[in-house]
Amino acid sequence: MRKKKLIFVGTILFILSMSMSFTDVTKDKRIRRIINPSRQDISSSKHSYHHRSNRHLYASGEVLVKFRPTLSDNEAEALIGVYQSRKIKKILGLNVYQIQIPENITVAEMVETLHRNPDVEFVEPNYIARITATPNDSLFQYQYALHNTGQSIGVPGSPSGTERADIKAPEGWEGTKGTGDTVIAILDTGVDLLHPDLQSKVVSGGRDFVNDDFDATDDHWHGTHVAGIAAAETNNTEGIAGVAWNCKILPVKVLDEDGQGYYSWIAEGIRWATDEGADVINMSFGGSSEASILAQALSYAKSAGVVCVASAGNDDDFVYYPAAYDEYCLAVAATDYDDLRPDWSNPGPEVDVAAPGTRIISCVPTWYWGPGSLPYGYAGGTSQAAPHVAGLAALIKDLKPWLRVDEIMDVIRYTAEDINSGSAPGFDNYIGYGRINMDTALVPIKLTASTRK
Ligand SMILES: [Ca+2]
Ligand SMILES: [Ca+2]
Ligand SMILES: [Ca+2]
Ligand SMILES: [Ca+2]
Numbered sequence: 001m002r003k004k005k006l007i008f009v010g011t012i013l014f015i016l017s018m019s020m021s022f023t024d025v026t027k028d029k030r031i032r033r034i035i036n037p038s039r040q041d042i043s044s045s046k047h048s049y050h051h052r053s054n055r056h057l058y059a060s061g062e063v064l065v066k067f068r069p070t071l072s073d074n075e076a077e078a079l080i081g082v083y084q085s086r087k088i089k090k091i092l093g094l095n096v097y098q099i100q101i102p103e104n105i106t107v108a109e110m111v112e113t114l115h116r117n118p119d120v121e122f123v124e125p126n127y128i129a130r131i132t133a134t135p136n137d138s139l140f141q142y143q144y145a146l147h148n149t150g151q152s153i154g155v156p157g158s159p160s161g162t163e164r165a166d167i168k169a170p171e172g173w174e175g176t177k178g179t180g181d182t183v184i185a186i187l188d189t190g191v192d193l194l195h196p197d198l199q200s201k202v203v204s205g206g207r208d209f210v211n212d213d214f215d216a217t218d219d220h221w222h223g224t225h226v227a228g229i230a231a232a233e234t235n236n237t238e239g240i241a242g243v244a245w246n247c248k249i250l251p252v253k254v255l256d257e258d259g260q261g262y263y264s265w266i267a268e269g270i271r272w273a274t275d276e277g278a279d280v281i282n283m284s285f286g287g288s289s290e291a292s293i294l295a296q297a298l299s300y301a302k303s304a305g306v307v308c309v310a311s312a313g314n315d316d317d318f319v320y321y322p323a324a325y326d327e328y329c330l331a332v333a334a335t336d337y338d339d340l341r342p343d344w345s346n347p348g349p350e351v352d353v354a355a356p357g358t359r360i361i362s363c364v365p366t367w368y369w370g371p372g373s374l375p376y377g378y379a380g381g382t383s384q385a386a387p388h389v390a391g392l393a394a395l396i397k398d399l400k401p402w403l404r405v406d407e408i409m410d411v412i413r414y415t416a417e418d419i420n421s422g423s424a425p426g427f428d429n430y431i432g433y434g435r436i437n438m439d440t441a442l443v444p445i446k447l448t449a450s451t452r453k
Contacts, residue, residue: 058125061103062088063110065123066096079119083110098126133173135235135245137197139376143240144337145229145356145388146170153337153359154378161337165419165435167355167388169243172438175399177234177245182398184230184249184280184390185273187266188223189259190216191251192365195224195375197232197239198249206251207272209265216251220259221364225379226284227251228363230387231394239376240362243391243438247398250278255285263287266322267297270308274301279397282390283310283329284383286320294321298328307397307408309390311382313346324350330393330409332386334358335435339419345382347429352409353416354431357385392438399442415440 067076073090080087080099088098101110107125114123134140134147144153144161146169152158183203193202193216206216218224227249232242254269255261266283273281281301298308309330310323318324323331334345334357342358357380364377389412396408403411416434418426427433 058107058127060107062098062100062126063107063114063123064091064096064098064126065114066094066121068119068121069095071119079117083114085110133170133177135173135241136237137232137234137239137241138237139240139361142361143169145360146241146243148337154361159337162339165335165337165339165356167243167392167436168439169241172392172395172442173245175438175442176395178247178395178398180246180248182244182247182279182394183277184244184247184282184394185252185269185276185278186223186227186230186249186387187252187254187269187273187281187283188218188226188285189220189255189257190218190223190253191227191249192218192224192363192367192375193251195228195363195366197236197363197375198224198227200233200236201227201231201242201247201249203248203250206253207269207276208253209268209272210253210256210261216253218251218253218365219257220255221368221377222255222259222284222379222383223251223253224365225360225362225377226282226383226387228376229360229384230282230391232363239374243388244394244398247279247391247394250276259285261285263291263293267293270294270297270301274304274306278306280307280309280390280393282387283308283322284381284386286311286313286323288318288320290321290324295325295328298322298325302328302405305405307390307393307405309386309393311386312348312351314344314381314383315346316344317346319346319348319350324348326350330389330412331432332382332389333431334380334382334385335419335431339435341420341430342380345385345430349429351429351432352413353389353433354419354435355385355388356435357382360384389436392436392441395438395442411441412436 084102085099088100090097111123114120148161148166150160150163152160205214207214208216231244231247231249232240234241234245252269252273254265301308308328312323312331312333313320319331322329330352331350333351333354334342335354336342336358359378359380361378364375366375393408396411413433415437417437418434
């Protein structure tokens, strides 16, 4: 094997999924049961995941009211005046009045007040409807990271998350779902090229720097899981939704079957992916040593317009390399289903942003569970956090191809939500600028540092 002949170059890199999370995938029978369920199990817990955010639910300062037909128009308009309100318009044919309410009263209070008047047939806020981009993937309801309704995390009976502790994927997809022209290179243990939720997304068999061939098939599970988070085939009724709905995956195997790889393999992988036209490189691994070979490969990628994303590490330690290269990489910390940072997520001034990394459901290789099981499983770690950011980077680059790498990195940083503003206002070493937000990152305006709130 080529691995044996290699001279040891720098520190070996380790995958950044926690060993505990590996247990999640392999040992926890309860979890395995829900991801290998009968179809009935899955559909029976199809609760209210269509529920949308409560931002701008209805127009402020106005309500819609319909009076009983016994009231004449003159009486109705006089009554509106009694409530210190003003008629904006009467909606013809429906006999509904759109009225402006006094400034010192809320919409809810006005609805409550008018509701008590027997001359009122109905009164309600002027609600806002939006196009929705909820994918039909069968396991989407378990993807709290993309859309958190406060559902139970994983199996029924497991802890519930906090509504809106998510990266707001459906809202972001209203801005763009990306195109097949944008490619995310997954530098990892490889990708299951035949996985039903990935096979249409991989651009080629990729490249394997561990065994020096052109078949980057995953002989672990980690790379398949990471690839699914970033860009699983979405809205295909199968499995999960990927962050980068339509973007493609370039598999690059730089970690062996034990999840380890030499810096030389990583550097070759970065160069090869760049030359193959990758737009984003995800690196869910890290080593503790700085090394010129890594820095130079990353510099090459950045010069070619590639956005590099890397996981910070899971030891409550310092930020690992390559994530610690401020100039070249977005370093990603983890959050959980309550928007809290798990205490194992590595802190440091190099952390740029955070993304969900606890109990994340994604693809596992089709051979992993064996026959009769669905090829999906839960895992956690900054490994799972990073590909959320890589997927977002791909969508931004797809939507605004004129942006430079530094600008894309800044959009991701400055649109992140400072979810720990109570204890650590502004930038901090735990979650950087905050948990990423696809809703604000994918608006069609150009953000610069000066427009930061
Ligand atoms: Ca191979
Ligand atoms: Ca899918
Ligand atoms: Ca950084
Ligand atoms: Ca903060």
